[in-house]
Amino acid sequence: MKTVYWVALVLVIVGAVNWGLVGMFQFDLVAALFGSASALSRLVYSLVGLAGIVLAGIAATRLGSHRHAAMAVTAR
Numbered sequence: 001m002k003t004v005y006w007v008a009l010v011l012v013i014v015g016a017v018n019w020g021l022v023g024m025f026q027f028d029l030v031a032a033l034f035g036s037a038s039a040l041s042r043l044v045y046s047l048v049g050l051a052g053i054v055l056a057g058i059a060a061t062r063l064g065s066h067r068h069a070a071m072a073v074t075a076r
Helices: 002-025 029-034 039-074
Strands: none
Touching: 002 029, 002 039, 029 039
């Protein structure tokens, strides 16, 4: 699971940097590297999206477990 987390984190960071470049400079790094609508660029976009979903799931699981632990401590 640790490897999945790190791969997802790197992909989300790549996606965040790419969106930052698009927003600030109207430059799409993924499209520049792999082609505007190529299969490879669509694969990168898809992997970044899946990585975001994975990290959202991990965050929700961790936040949920922390909330239960905090409730158990305050219930004592």
